[in-house]
Amino acid sequence: MVLEDWLGVTIQREVKAGAKHITLASGVEPSAEAPLILGADFWLRQAGQSEGYSNPVEPLGSWTAELPDQRQALIEPQIPVLFGSAPGAEIPIDIFGSAFWMLARIEELSIGVLDDHDRFPGACTLAVRQGFLDRPIIDEYVALLRNELSTRFPSLRLRRSKFRMHVSHDVDAPSEFGLGMSMPWIKGVVRQVRKRRNAKGLTVAAHRLVRTPRSIEPSDPMNTFEYLMAQSEMRGLKSAFYFFGGRTDPRSDAGYSLSHPAIQSLLKEIHARGHEIGLHPSYRTYLAPDVLAAEAQSLFDNCRQLGIEQEQWGGRMHFLRWRWPDTARAWNDAGMSYDSTLGFADKAGFRCGTSHEYTAFDPIRRKQMSLRLRPLIVMECTVVARRYMGLGYSEAAYELIFRLKDRCRKFGGGFSFLWHNSHFTSADDYALYEAALDR
Numbered sequence: 001m002v003l004e005d006w007l008g009v010t011i012q013r014e015v016k017a018g019a020k021h022i023t024l025a026s027g028v029e030p031s032a033e034a035p036l037i038l039g040a041d042f043w044l045r046q047a048g049q050s051e052g053y054s055n056p057v058e059p060l061g062s063w064t065a066e067l068p069d070q071r072q073a074l075i076e077p078q079i080p081v082l083f084g085s086a087p088g089a090e091i092p093i094d095i096f097g098s099a100f101w102m103l104a105r106i107e108e109l110s111i112g113v114l115d116d117h118d119r120f121p122g123a124c125t126l127a128v129r130q131g132f133l134d135r136p137i138i139d140e141y142v143a144l145l146r147n148e149l150s151t152r153f154p155s156l157r158l159r160r161s162k163f164r165m166h167v168s169h170d171v172d173a174p175s176e177f178g179l180g181m182s183m184p185w186i187k188g189v190v191r192q193v194r195k196r197r198n199a200k201g202l203t204v205a206a207h208r209l210v211r212t213p214r215s216i217e218p219s220d221p222m223n224t225f226e227y228l229m230a231q232s233e234m235r236g237l238k239s240a241f242y243f244f245g246g247r248t249d250p251r252s253d254a255g256y257s258l259s260h261p262a263i264q265s266l267l268k269e270i271h272a273r274g275h276e277i278g279l280h281p282s283y284r285t286y287l288a289p290d291v292l293a294a295e296a297q298s299l300f301d302n303c304r305q306l307g308i309e310q311e312q313w314g315g316r317m318h319f320l321r322w323r324w325p326d327t328a329r330a331w332n333d334a335g336m337s338y339d340s341t342l343g344f345a346d347k348a349g350f351r352c353g354t355s356h357e358y359t360a361f362d363p364i365r366r367k368q369m370s371l372r373l374r375p376l377i378v379m380e381c382t383v384v385a386r387r388y389m390g391l392g393y394s395e396a397a398y399e400l401i402f403r404l405k406d407r408c409r410k411f412g413g414g415f416s417f418l419w420h421n422s423h424f425t426s427a428d429d430y431a432l433y434e435a436a437l438d439r
Contacts, residue, residue, distance in 0.1 A: 002099065002103055002358045002359060002361075003095075003096065003099055003142060003145075005358070005359070006142055006159065006161070006356060006358075007142070007145070007146060007149070007158050007159055008157070008158055008159025009149075009156065009158065009159075040085070040094060040096075040097065041083040041084045041085060041094040041097060042054060042082075042083040042094050042096075042097020042098065042100065042101060043094075043096075043097055045083075052109075052110075053101070053106045053109070053363065054083075055101075055106070055107060055126075056082045056083060056101070056126060058126070058129070058130065059130070060080045060081060060082065060126075060130050061080075061081045061084060062078050062079060062080050062081055063078070063079055063081050063091075063092050063093060064077050064078045064079075065077050065078075065079070065144075069147045069151070070144060070147065072147075073140065073143035073144045073146070073147050074140050074143070074144070075135055075140060075407060075410070076135075079093075079135075079137070079140055079141075080130055080131075080132050080137065081093050081098075082094070082097075082098040082101060082102070082126075082137070083097045083098050083101070090148060091144050091145065091148060093141060093144070095141045095142070095144070095145055098137075098138065098141060099138050099141065099142070099353075100361075102137070102138050102352055102353035102354070103138065103352055103353065103354065103358060103361070104361050104363040105324045105325075105342075105352065105363075106363060107125065107126055108120050108324040109324065109325075109363065109364070111323075112124065115345075115346070117319045117320075117321055117345075118286075118321060118323075119319070119320060119321060119322065119344075119345060120322070120324075120344075121344065121345075121346055122344030122345075122346045122347030122349070122351070123346060123347065125344075125351075127349070127350070127351075127353070128347060133344075133347055133349035133350060133351075134348075134349045134350070134400075134403065134404060134407070135350065135407070136350045136353060136354050136355045136407055136408070136411060136413065137350070137353045138352075138353035138354045139353075139354050139355055139356065139411035139413060140411075142411075143411060146158055160412055161356065161412040161413070162412055163408060163409040163412050163413065163414070163415070164413075164414045164415070165237055165405075165414070165415045165417065165437070166240070166340070166374060166414050166415065166416040166417065167232055167237055167238070167239050167240065167417055167419075167437070168239065168240040168241075168242060168278075168316065168340060168416065168417070168418050168419075169228060169239060169240070169241050169242065169418070169419060169420060169421045170242050170280050170316060170318070170418060170420050170421075171241055171242060171243050171244070171254070171280060171420075171421055172244075172254055172280070172318070172420060172422060173222050173254055173255075173421075173422040174216055174222060174223070174225075174254070174256060174262075174263065174266065174421065174422075175216050175217070175220050175222055175223060175256075175262075176220050176221050176222045176422075177220070179216075179255070179256045179257075179260050179262050179263070214261045214262060214265060215261075215262050215265050215266075216262050216266065221424070221425070222421060222422040223421075224421045224422075224424050225241070225266060225269070225270070225421060227424075228241075228419075228421060229270070229273050229275055231433070231434065231437060232275070232437075233273070235437055235438070237437070238274065238275050238276055239270075239275045239276070240275070240276035240277075240278050240314065241270055241275065241276065241277055241278065241421075242277075242278040242279060242280035242314075242315045242316050243258060243263070243267070243277065243278070243279065243280055243299065244256065244258070244280050244281075244282055244295070244318075245258060245279055245280075245281065245282070245294075245295030245296060245297075245298040245299045246281075246282050246285075246291070246294065246295040246298060247282050248282040248283055248284035248285060248288070248291060249282065249283035249284050252282075252283040252318065252319065253282045253283050253318065258298055258299060258302040259302060264302070264306060267302070267303065267306055267308060268306055268308070271303075271306075271308045271310075276310065276314075277299075277303060277308065277310065278299075278313060278314045278315035278316075279295065279296055279299050279313065279314075279315035279336065280315055280316060280317075280318055281295050281296075281315070281317055281318060282295060282318060283318050283319065283321070285317075285318075285330070286317055286321040286322060286323055286326075286327045286330075287323055287326055287327070288330075289326075289329065289330035289333055289334070292330045292331070292334050293330070293333060293334040293335075296313075296334040296335060296336060297334075299313070300313070300335075312337035312338060313335070313336055313337050314336060314337050314338035314339065314340060314372075314374070315336065315339065315340070316339065316340045316341045316376070316418070317339075317341040319345070320341055320343065320344070320345050320376070320379075322341050322342065325360075325362045325363065325364055325365075327339075327341070328360050328362070328369065328371060328373070329362065329369070331371050332360065332369040332370060332371040336371065337371075337372060338357065338371065338372040338373065338374050339360075339371060339372075339373055339374065340373075340374040340375070340376050340416055340418075341376060342373055342374075342375045342376055343375060343376030343377060343378070343379060343382070343416070343418075344382070345379065345381070345382060345388060346382065346388045346389070347382065347388075347389065348377065348378045348379070348382045348383055348389065348400060348401075348404060349377070349404065350375065350377065350404075351375055351376070352373065352375045354375060354413065355375065355377065355407070355408035355411055355413025355414055355415065356375075356411070356413045356414065357372050357373065357374045357375075357414060358372065358373055359371070359372055359373075360372070360373050374414065374416055375416060376416045376418060377404050377405075377408065377415055377416050377417065378400075378401055378404055378405075378415075378416075378417050378418065378436075379418040379419075380418065380419045380420065380423055380429075380432070380433070381420070381423070383397050383400060383401065384397065384432075392428075393428040393429075393431070393432055397432065398432065398435060401432075401435075401436050401439070402436075402439050405417075405436070405439055406439075417436060419433050419436075
């Protein structure tokens with residue numbers, strides 16, 4: 001179970017008379033007179049349903065922490081309650097049921113409104129409606145539980161994780177002009193001609209096309225790979241670069257192949273410098289498991305031929321396209337170690353209610369997967385772009401990123417931060433990116 005993994009103890013649970021009595025099976029047994037009682041509201045509701053899962057009742061109630069250690073565990077003293085508990089519980093929250101509901105993404109099983117890319121919009125979630133998307137609510141619940149366990153059983157050694165920053169880059173466009181005489185190259189020519197307002201743009205495009213058979217032209221504005229690796233190395237971080245393994249939509253997917261000499265040269269350089277290589281499945285793979293598996297295999301094969309070996313292989317879906325649990329199954333069956341798609345394109349925050357990586361669970365087949373889920377907390381486009389939050393490079397943009405990162409740090413989680421290699425078009429981009437790393 002995920003919470004057992006986070007806490008580092010084995011927990012035996014018994015649902016009885018509307019309460020969850022928790023016994024620790026780790027050499028520390030609570031006395032019969034003083035069991036730790038937590039609510040079982042979610043599970044008791046399930047008993048009355050023939051199919052599907054229960055959802056929280058809106059508007060949500062809330063609970064205000066009174067004790068100092070409880071307040072310290074929370075971001076704010078008052079916290080929303082997804083599923084309540086029986087009277088007399090020390091913590092009147094069904095922590096286990098609420099964690100299951102958020103981590104297994106139960107609300108995404110019944111998708112109503114989708115956006116233009118068939119995505120579940122953040123604006124439609126309970127977290128946005130009830131105003132807690134910027135709070136890792138499950139991390140807060142677990143912190144409450146950890147404090148309660150530590151108080152009752154002081155000899156119990158509970159696991160505490162350390163904050164980590166996961167910096168990643170979806171390589172949608174490694175070069176402004178593409179890597180051959182293709183649609184990306186033609187679009188690049190048009191941009192250059194418009195930018196320079198004369199035919200010189202065509203000369204620039206032709207020059208860069210000739211210069212990129214084996215490597216990407218250094219002056220190419222989308223060739224920021226050296227900069228990104230250097231910035232991470234200065235701070236003791238690793239960058240993860242997610243590459244396309246194929247193409248399923250000419251309009252949305254990148255115009256390059258993993259077998260192109262310039263890409264292979266880039267892959268070797270990334271690996272040699274100790275950074276990570278991963279998969280960025282093409283646009284239409286999110287509901288096409290066989291195609292996603294083929295693209296993953298293409299990545300594996302190309303890297304093996306280049307002598308690139310890694311302990312784990314992860315990545316993220318293009319345009320954050322995701323259908324739960326179908327896309328997770330596809331990642332799992334393709335042999336991927338982790339996925340870092342689960343954030344919303346239109347809203348930054350904690351889609352899964354946590355900043356921690358965790359093992360995926362299929363709520364339809366009621367089966368745990370081997371795939372790890374690494375929630376995406378911030379994507380630069382989400383914060384900056386007008387079509388999403390539209391904060392640009394304002395003080396509010398900085399404050400939002402800093403606040404979310406600090407909350408990941410508070411709970412020893414991971415701040416998963418996506419910035420595309422192609423999204424450095426002004427000094428403002430460089431300033432915001434470096435500030436996010438430095439905070």
